Amino acid sequence: MxxxxxxxxxxxxxxxxxxxxxxxxxxxxxxxxxxxxxxxxxxxxxxxxxxxxxxxxxxxxxxxxxxxxxxxxxxxxxxxxxxxxxxxxxxxxxxxxxxxxxxxxxxxxxxxxxxxxxxxxxxAPRAGFELGAGAPPAPRATPPLPRDARYLRLPEDAVRLADAGRAHEAGVRGDGVRVVMVDTGLYDHPHHRAHGYRTTVVPALSALDPAVDERGHGTAMSALLLAVAPAAELTMVKMACASFSFPVAAFQRAVELAPDVISCSWGTLRAEPHLHLEVANALRRGITVLFAAGNGSTDRRTAMFQSVATPGAITVGGVHVAPDGRRRAADLASSYRSDVFPGRRVPDLSGPCGMLPNGDYVVFPTQPGCMFDRRNSAYDNTAPDDGWLVSSGTSGATAYAAGVVALAVQQGIGNGRALTAADLADACLPVTEGRTLTGDDCGGLCPNEAVGHGLLTVPGLA
Structure with missing residues (x-):
């Protein structure tokens, strides 16, 4: 390939x-x-x-x-x-x-x-993070793992963490909200069909095949977003194939679709200054944009792996919720003072995320035999070609947060403008323990530099 x-x-x-x-x-x-x-x-x-x-x-x-x-x-x-x-x-x-x-x-x-x-x-365009190859045999419709209290199942455990059940019962499920996820693609997985999710795939470039998700990342992330906002109209803009990635082109395609929300669980390889203008322009148009804080990456100018912290975009860090409900800053997640935008702190708020060494936390559907399916099978007790993996990171935290934002948009929060972290601060649960991979400690208080406002949940119904 x-x-x-x-x-x-x-x-x-x-x-x-x-x-x-x-x-x-x-x-x-x-x-x-x-x-x-x-x-x-x-x-x-x-x-x-x-x-x-x-x-x-x-x-x-x-x-x-x-x-x-x-x-x-x-x-x-x-x-x-x-x-x-x-x-x-x-x-x-x-x-x-x-x-x-x-x-x-x-x-x-x-x-x-x-x-x-x-x-x-x-x-010449920069590439995005982490690409690999895969080949697609048939997946199973349900996860090939026994239930384990340490792992989150979709959709039910995402609904529980987000406190989205009451919203769903009240008819707030993302109806009428247009969400674009910019990621590696969206494979037609039985999990998505079984839950009746409404999805489409648009390639960022004509040379990319919208029918496959060679890496498998986008398929997994879409399942977490849709767990929280099951009725949202989700379009995947496929930005990558096995070894190439086009984040700026993909973000431009996302803006062209005029959505309410754009979810970005990725960064760039080396700096891509023009991306920040594209993000700022999307925010100007009233689109809420979310970016992952990173799993160890920052926006330090000399770093190979660059997180994206454009002012006004919502950056999402990681919180681990144990089976007993204890919340801690995830030691897999990034937090940092922006090198590109002086005075900017990342993250603004957080979503669910696993812990080191492997982040085993969420049971995700993915394209069978894709790079993530094969790679994670070395340690997550799934097969390399079964279409399931156990993983997490600020990628998943961002997809989860984008689902919550879709429910907030349906409720009219923001009145048509791009939502900010301040709009969602009251819906965040405090996280006062733990330390991030990049060295920030919660310090017994929240908000704090490790998790921002805390673990995002669905804003209360008016």
Whole structure:
């Protein structure tokens, strides 16, 4: 599969095009400017993106995704070289050795020869976290594990932790709320069919196959979100295949769908400054955006694995709830002071998360034989091709939180604007014990630097 993907993307490169702003302001490599300027000050004049998209399409390029803030285009190497000055080709990430991860690199400086006056910069896109390969035999409809009080079952245990039962009984189940999850894909699993979930899959790029989830991460995360908000209209934007990932293009596609909520259980490999503008623009449009705090990652500028802490997005950390109900900061989860946005603390609030060493906590459905199915079978007592795994992390915490946000949106909290952590603070349970992987201790108080406002639950019904 990886060789096929490599051949496919050797024939078709991908680039991010950032239009010149109407004000002359440029975000460039300094996302902290978003602390001093509104997102709209970095946007181009009306019609600019349409003009660029039409011009690139006439040259034979595919416009894969577009927002007010930027475009993603793809095309043959020779065509990209003709339009942007140099070809872009896939290269292997030399720092990640356990699996094959690839990204794009340009042979030289990139500059649009079309409408040069309208284009601020052209970038080779960064990749997202952790990719692998898999092959799909038939899954089982129910988890092949005996019930274990240490593990959360879906949907019932997520409903219990979120205190969502009363909301569901009152008809607050996410009806009419449009949620987009940007992740690795969504396999047609019997678990989702058995619960009647309404889902669709949209590929971020035309080269990605929406019918498969080679990694299996998105399928798992969607089950946790839908456990909390079973009637939400969930669209998965597939951002990855086995060895390639396109987070900016996928986020742009998510914004194009005009949802109420976007859930992002991932980060980027090295810094991707333009992503912060896309997130800020989504928030400006009234979309609530959630990002995982990370499982040890931060946004330290020199780090390979970058968490995303755009101001206004809700960052989600981890809390472990033991069988006896004791709540602790998960020692698998990240917490940090943002290096990119001075004064920003992560996380804002938290969802359920396992503990070191492996985070065994939630029994997830996934694509049989995918990377996560095979990898986790070494320690979670499931088979490598049965379509089930036991795992967790701030990825799952974020999906859970996005489900809670969907119920809040249905209740009218926020009145159509993007929700903030402050809107949800009163619905968080205090967590006063435990220490995160990155070294923050709850210190006997909550809110605190380890878990933010605490464990998010469903806001009380009006």
């Amino acid at each position: 990886s060789d096929e993907e490599l051949a496919r993307f050797e024939r078709c490169g991908v680039l991010t095009v950032v239009p010149r702003s109407a004000t002359g302001l440029t975000l460039g490599d300094d996302p902290a400017l978003l602390l001093r300027h509104r997102a709209q000050e970095f946007l181009p004049a009306p019609g600019t993106v349409d003009r660029l998209a039409d011009a690139y399409a006439r040259e034979g390029l595919a416009v894969e995704a577009r927002t007010e803030a930027g475009l993603t285009v793809s095309g043959a190497p020779a065509l990209l070289a003709d339009v942007f000055g140099h070809a872009v080709r896939p290269v292997r990430n030399k720092y990640i050795r356990e699996t094959v991860r690839r990204e794009f690199a340009a042979a030289g400086p990139l500059r649009s020869r079309l409408h040069t006056e309208l284009v601020a910069e052209v970038r």
